[in-house]
Amino acid sequence: MNKSxxxxxxxxxxxxxxxxxxxxxxxxxxxxxxxxxxxxxxxxSEYNYMKEVYDLTEKEYKSMRNYINLLINKxxxxxxxxxxxxxINSNLSKNEIQEIMYESPISxxxxxxxxxxxxxxxxxxxxxxxxxDIGYSKLNMDFNTAKLAIDSFFELNKExxxxxxxxxxxxxxYGGEPLLNFDLIKKSIGYAKRINPETKFYITTNxxxxxxxxxxxxxxxxxFITFSLDGYKENHDRNRVFVNxxxxxxxxxxxxxxxxxxxxxxxxxxxITFNCCLDSYTDLDKVVSFFETYYYDFYPFFTTFxxxxxxxxxxxxxxxxxxxxxxxxxxxxxxxxxxxxxxNKFLNKDISTKEYRQVANAIFxxxxxxxxxxxxGNNSVLKNSCLPLSKIAxxxxxxxxxxxxxxxxxxxxxxxxxxxxDEICDVTNKIISFFSSEKCTTCEAxxxxxxxxxxxxxxxxxxxxxxxxxVKSLKKELEDHLTLYEEEADIFSILNENKNNILSISEG
Numbered sequence: 001m002n003k004s005x006x007x008x009x010x011x012x013x014x015x016x017x018x019x020x021x022x023x024x025x026x027x028x029x030x031x032x033x034x035x036x037x038x039x040x041x042x043x044x045s046e047y048n049y050m051k052e053v054y055d056l057t058e059k060e061y062k063s064m065r066n067y068i069n070l071l072i073n074k075x076x077x078x079x080x081x082x083x084x085x086x087x088i089n090s091n092l093s094k095n096e097i098q099e100i101m102y103e104s105p106i107s108x109x110x111x112x113x114x115x116x117x118x119x120x121x122x123x124x125x126x127x128x129x130x131x132x133d134i135g136y137s138k139l140n141m142d143f144n145t146a147k148l149a150i151d152s153f154f155e156l157n158k159e160x161x162x163x164x165x166x167x168x169x170x171x172x173x174y175g176g177e178p179l180l181n182f183d184l185i186k187k188s189i190g191y192a193k194r195i196n197p198e199t200k201f202y203i204t205t206n207x208x209x210x211x212x213x214x215x216x217x218x219x220x221x222x223x224f225i226t227f228s229l230d231g232y233k234e235n236h237d238r239n240r241v242f243v244n245x246x247x248x249x250x251x252x253x254x255x256x257x258x259x260x261x262x263x264x265x266x267x268x269x270x271x272i273t274f275n276c277c278l279d280s281y282t283d284l285d286k287v288v289s290f291f292e293t294y295y296y297d298f299y300p301f302f303t304t305f306x307x308x309x310x311x312x313x314x315x316x317x318x319x320x321x322x323x324x325x326x327x328x329x330x331x332x333x334x335x336x337x338x339x340x341x342x343x344n345k346f347l348n349k350d351i352s353t354k355e356y357r358q359v360a361n362a363i364f365x366x367x368x369x370x371x372x373x374x375x376x377g378n379n380s381v382l383k384n385s386c387l388p389l390s391k392i393a394x395x396x397x398x399x400x401x402x403x404x405x406x407x408x409x410x411x412x413x414x415x416x417x418x419x420x421x422d423e424i425c426d427v428t429n430k431i432i433s434f435f436s437s438e439k440c441t442t443c444e445a446x447x448x449x450x451x452x453x454x455x456x457x458x459x460x461x462x463x464x465x466x467x468x469x470x471v472k473s474l475k476k477e478l479e480d481h482l483t484l485y486e487e488e489a490d491i492f493s494i495l496n497e498n499k500n501n502i503l504s505i506s507e508g
Contacts, residue, residue: 003041006080008444009034010475012483019478020077024447026482027071032056036068037078080442091429092381094421097388102160104390107167109153110404112395113141113184114176119206119248121228122239122315123277123308125405126176129315140181141396146188148415149394154195156389172202174393174404179209189221200224204275206240208248210255219263226273227256231287238328239277257297271300279308281319281330284338285345288359295355303362311455311465339363343484364484381432385452388412388428389419402427405454427453430460443467445474 008019015028018037029037032054039046050056056064071077092100115126115137122129126136150171157169171192173185185203192199203218204226218225229252230236237247256272263270276287291303310316322328331337345352346360382388386403389412393404398415401408410427413420431453434440440462443449449470455463 003079005038005078006442006444007037007078008475008478010478010482012479012486014486015482017478017482018078021444021447022080023075023077025075025077026478033064033068036065040065040068040072040078092425092432094425097421097425097428100382100387101389102163102165104165104387105167106170106386106390107157107160108170108172108391109149110172110174110391110393111141111146111149111188112174112176112393112404113146113178113181113188115139115396116180117175117177117206118180118208118242119177119240120243120245121206121241122318123279123313129318130313136176139396141184141394141398143184143187145394145396145398145415146184147191148398149392150188150192150195152415152418153392156392169196169199170202171199172204172404174204177206177209178203179205179214182209182214186217189223202226204228206248207252207255208242210258215259215262218259219266219268222268222270224270224273225259226275227252228277229253229256229274230277230282232283232290234329235282235287238322238330253294260298269300271302272298274298274301274303276303276305277308278305278335279316279319280333280335281323282338283331283334284363285341286338288342288345288356288363291359292353292356295359303359305363310469311463381435382428383435383446384450385431388424402453409458410453410456427456431456433460434462439467443471445470448474 006021008021010017010019016030016034017026017028018034019026027033032050035050036046047056047058047061050061051058068078072079115135116139117124117126117136120127120136124130128135153171154169160167171188173188175181178185189201192201201221202224205228207227207229217223228240230240233249236249236252240248240252242248260272274291276291278284278287287305291298291301308315319330323330323332342360342363346357346364349357352360388402391403393401393406394415395401395408399411400413400415400419401411410423411420412423412427434456435451440446440451451462451466451470455466457463
C-alpha cells in the first residue's frame with residue numbers, strides 16, 4: 001500500500017512537536033521518535049542506525065517503535081493513503097440533503113432589512129474594496145417580505161421539531177445598518193413573538209443610531225445586541241466613518257453607555273457583544289486596554305476579535321497606501337508586536353488587571369479553534385461548514401441565501417416561491433465535490449480548515465487565495481497554540497477538555 005507522510009513538524013522554544021494532518025492530534029517528540037515516524041515503513045536496518053546515532057538499547061528502541069506502531073495502525077496517524085482520505089464524490093439527493101439539514105444544531109433566520117448604511121467603513125463587504133460583493137443601495141425590506149420569511153422559517157422549524165430537534169429559534173436583523181429600518185424590526189419582533197414567544201432576537205449595529213425610543217425598545221425586549229466597535233479611538237475612526245467622512249467613535253461609545261444605562265434602570269442583565277475588527281496595523285494592547293478602561297461602563301459584555309480577511313478585497317492595499325503616504329498615523333506590524341505584549345500581560349497577573357485578562361481571554365480562545373473544529377465537522381461530507389439551511393439569509397427584496405455573507409452568490413429561492421431545492425442541491429453538491437477533491441483531501445490544513453459556503457466560487461472551487469493563506473498560516477497557529485499550552489495559560493483551565501487532544505510522551 002502506497003502511504004505518504006501527512007504531518008507538520010514544528011517547535012516552540014522548549015519542545016518539538018508533530019501535528020498529524022489527518023486527525024489533528026499533536027504529539028511532542030524528540031529526534032529519535034521523529035526518525036522512527038519518518039522511516040517506519042523502511043526500517044530494515046533502523047535499529048542499527050538508532051543504536052549507533054542515539055546509543056539506544058534494543059529494549060528502548062522496541063518500546064518507542066511499539067508506541068509509534070500503535071498510533072499508526074490503531075489511530076491512523078502520520079501516514080495517508082489518498083484513496084482512503086477522499087470522500088465518495090457523488091451527488092446527494094434532495095432527501096439526503098434534507099436529512100443533513102434537519103440535524104443542524106442551529107436554527108437562524110437572518111433578515112437583511114436594508115442595504116443602506118449611514119457609515120462607509122473601509123473594510124465593509126458593501127464597499128468598493130470588495131468588487132465581487134454587493135454594494136450599498138437604498139433598498140429596504142418591507143413588512144410583507146419579513147412576514148413571509150418569518151412564516152416560512154417557523155414552518156421549517158415545525159419539521160425539525162417533528163424529528164425531535166427542539167432547538168432555540170433565532171431571528172437576526174442585519175444590514176447595512178439595520179436600525180435605519182427600525183419600524184420594520186419592531187413589527188417583525190412583535191409578529192414573531194405572537195407565533196412563538198420564546199424566539200430569541202439579535203441585532204448587529206454600528207451603534208450610531210440610538211435615540212430614547214430605540215434604547216427603551218431594545219432593553220424591554222431583551223434583544224441581544226452586537227456593536228461594531230474597533231477598540232481605541234484612533235483604530236476605530238480610521239475605518240469607521242460617516243458618508244461625509246466624519247468619525248463615529250464618540251457617538252458610538254455615547255450610545256452604548258445610553259443603552260446600558262437604560263438596561264440597568266430596568267434591571268435588564270442581557271449582555272452585549274462587541275465585534276472588534278483588527279488588521280496588521282492595529283495595536284492589540286491598546287484595544288484590550290480600551291475595553292479594560294470601559295469595562296464597567298459596558299458591563300456585562302463579551303468581545304470577539306475578528307481579523308479582517310484578505311480575500312477578494314483591496315483593503316490591505318489601501319492600508320499600505322495610507323501608511324506609505326502618511327495619510328494616517330499607522331505603525332507597520334503593530335499587531336504582531338503588540339500581541340506579544342498582550343500575551344505577556346495575559347499570562348502574568350502581576351502586571352495586568354482581572355478586567356484586562358478577561359477581555360484578552362477571547363483572543364487566546366481563538367487559538368483553540370482548530371481543536372474544536374476537528375470535533376465537529378471533519379468527518380462530515382460538509383466538513384466544518386454550516387449545514388444547508390441551518391441559517392437562512394433573506395435579502396431586502398426577498399431572495400434566500402445560505403449565509404448573510406454570501407451576498408448575491410447562490411440564491412436558493414425567494415419568499416414567494418419558497419426554497420428552490422434544485423439550487424440547494426446544486427450548491428451543496430458543489431462544496432461536497434470540492435471537499436472530496438484531491439486538492440482538498442491532501443491539504444495539510446484539511447482537518448482544521450474553516451472553508452465554507454462563504455468562500456465558494458461560482459464554478460464550484462474554493463477561493464484560491466483563501467486556500468493558500470490557510471495552509472501558510474497553519475504552522476504559525478500551531479506554534480502559538482502549543483506555546484500557550486506550555487505556559488499553562490488560564491484559557492486552558494477553562495477549556496480543559498481540549499487537553500485530551502495532546503498526547504504527551506516522555507523522552508523514550
